Amino acid sequence: MQSFHHRFHHSQHLLRPSTTFLLPLTTNLRHPPPPPPRFTMSISSSSIQENSEHLLTQVLTYHNQTKHSFTNYARGPRGLDWANQPNPFRRYLSAPLRPLLHPSDSDNSSPLYDSLFHSLPPSKPISKTTISEFFYDSLALSAWKSTGFSTWSLRVNPSSGNLHPTEAYIISPPIESVSDSYFVAHYAPKEHSLEIRTQIPSEFFAKLLPNGSFLIGLSSIFWREAWKYGERAFRYCNHDVGHAIAAVTMAAAAQGWDVKLLDGLGHDELKKLMGLDVYPELEIPSTTMKGKLQEIEFEHPDCLLLLYPNEIQEIDISYKDLSAAISEFSKLDWKGEPNSLSKEHICWDIIYKTSEAIKKPLTLEKNIIIEPFQKSGNCSSNPYNTLNLRELVRKRRSAVDMDGVTSMSRETFYQILLHCLPSGFQQVQKRQLGLPYRAMDWDSEVHCVLFVHRVIDLPKGLYFLVRNEEHFDDLKNSTKSDFKWEKPEGCPLELPLYELGRADCMKLSKHLSCHQDIASDGCFSLGMVAHFEPTLRKKGVWMYPRLFWETGVVGHVLYLEAHAVGISATGIGCFFDDPVHEVLGLTGSNYQSLYHFTVGGPVVDKRIMSLPAYPGPTHDA
Structure with a gap:
C-alpha cells in the first residue's frame, strides 16, 4: 500500500486550490459565458433517436456547466439579495384552510425508529x-x-x-x-x-x-x-x-x-x-x-x-x-x-x-410491482437510543460544525451502512426492497465512497460501499488499478463494503468538499457516486433528477441514523466534482459524484435560541 499512501499525499498537494479561484456565489451577469445550444423539445416524427440525443446533450451540458472546480465555482449570484429572499411558505390565497391536529412530540404510540x-x-x-x-x-x-x-x-x-x-x-x-x-x-x-x-x-x-x-x-x-x-x-x-x-x-x-x-x-x-x-x-x-x-x-x-x-x-x-x-x-x-x-x-x-x-412522458407499459418488505441487516447489539420515530425526526438537525473529536465504534459504523443498503438483508444488493428505498421503482444506481476519519478499530482511509453489486466489476475496472477492494475486518458478510486504501484523508476530504472543515471533522464523510450516463442512455434523460432523488433518500437515512446513535450529520452540496473523480481514477461520465455527506459530533451554537414549532411567529421569516 506504499504506492497508494504516496499517491494520496501527492494528491493532496495537487488538490490545493489556486489562490486566484473565484469566491462562491459570484458571477458576471453582464457578460455571462455563451449559453449552451438550444434544442427543440418536441419529438420529431422523422427522428426520435436524434431528439433523444439532443435532450441528453442538454442534460450533460447542464451537469458539466454546473460543476465546481478549484479555479472556478458554478455560476451564481454576486451576493445574497436579502430584499428579494423568497418567502419560504407557499400559500393559495382564498383556498379553504383546514387545520390539522398537533400530536405530542413525546407520544409513545409512535413506533421505535x-x-x-x-x-x-x-x-x-x-x-x-x-x-x-x-x-x-x-x-x-x-x-x-x-x-x-x-x-x-x-x-x-x-x-x-x-x-x-x-x-x-x-x-x-x-x-x-x-x-x-x-x-x-x-x-x-x-x-x-x-x-x-x-x-x-x-x-x-x-x-x-x-x-x-x-x-x-x-x-x-x-x-x-x-x-x-x-x-x-x-x-x-x-x-x-x-x-x-x-x-x-x-x-x-x-x-x-x-x-x-x-x-x-x-x-x-x-x-x-x-x-x-x-x-x-x-x-x-x-x-x-x-x-x-x-x-x-x-x-x-x-x-x-x-x-x-x-x-x-x-x-x-x-x-x-x-x-x-x-x-x-x-x-x-x-x-x-x-x-x-x-x-x-x-x-x-x-x-x-x-x-x-427531463420532463418524463407517460409510460403505459410500466407496472406496479409490490415486492415483499425486506428487513434491513442488524450487526450490533443495539447502538440506537430508544427514540420513537416522532421523537427522532422532529429532533433531527443539520450540524453546522463538527467537533473533530467524536469517534464511533466499528460496529455502529457497520450498522449505519447496513441501513444504507437498498435491498435490505439480502446477499446481493440491487433491487430497492428495504425501507425507505422501496418507494422507488428502479434498481439502485447510487454508491458511496467513504473517507473514514474516526471509527474505532477501523483504519483511516478510503472505502467503497457498493449498493448495486451488478456494478462491482465495472467499478473495479473503472477506478485506480492498485485499489485493494478488500472487505475490512469484522465487516458483516451481507455488507458490500470494501477497503480501497489506508491513509489520513482528512485534508483531502476537506479540500474536495469546497475546503469545508465539516467534511474532515466528523467520524466519516462520503461522496455518493451514481451510475450516470449509461443510466440516462438506457432509461431516458428523465432519470437525471431521479439519480439525485436516490442520493437524497440515502442522505435522509444518514441523518436519521446519526441522530439515532446520538451524533449528527450534514448534507454537503458544495464539492469539486471532477477532483473527486480523479481521486478515484474515474474518467468520462459513466460515474459521477452527485452529493456529499458528513457524520460526526456536532458543535452546538449556544447563541441560537430554539423555539417551539407551533405556534410560531405570525410573520413569514
Missing part, C-alpha cells in the same frame, strides 16, 4: 388523526430558531440551505372534519393545515386506486433555491425531493402504510393532478436575466407517491385509465391564487432548459 427497518406495524385507517400525524412526522415545521434580529423555521424534511423548494399535495378520499368529498389539497407547513384546492369525482379512487390508499404529490419551486445557489440549484432541488420522499416514506411506515412511486405517469399528468397549470408558462430566455419575472415562481411537478395499507400484496393500476381520468382535472373548480414569493428575480436560463429536457 429501529423497529421500522424490521417490519411495518398494522396499518391505520385514513382519518384526521392519522393524516395529521403523517404530515407532522414528515413535512411539518420542527422548530423556530432565533438570534439577534433573525428568526427562521426548521422542518422535519431537510433542505439545501434551509430554503425548502419542495411543496406537497394530498389527493385523498373524504376525511372527516377535513373534507366531506374526495379532494386535492396543498399542505401548508407553517399552519400545519390543508388548503383545499378542489373536489374530485369519487370514481377516481373507487375505480382506479386501492381501497384505503391516498396520494402525495411533490413539486419544486426552482427560484427558492436559485436565489442563493444560482445554476447549481436544480441539483439541490432534486436532493430535496429525495429527502422528502424518504421523510414521507418513514412517516407513512409509522402509520403502517407502504409507499410506491407512481412513475408511469408523466409530467403533464402530475401537473394537472396537483393543479399546477394555474401558473403561467415561463418563456425561457436565451441567457441569464434579472428583473420582475413572477412566472419564475411556478412549481415544477416532480413525482407522485401512492400510500396504501402495507397488508395489500398486489396492486393493479392502469396508467392509461389513470391518465384519462387526470386529463379531466383541468375542468375542475380549483380554488386559491398562489402568493408572490419575491419582488424581483434572476432567471438562470440553463435550469429551465434542463427542466424542460
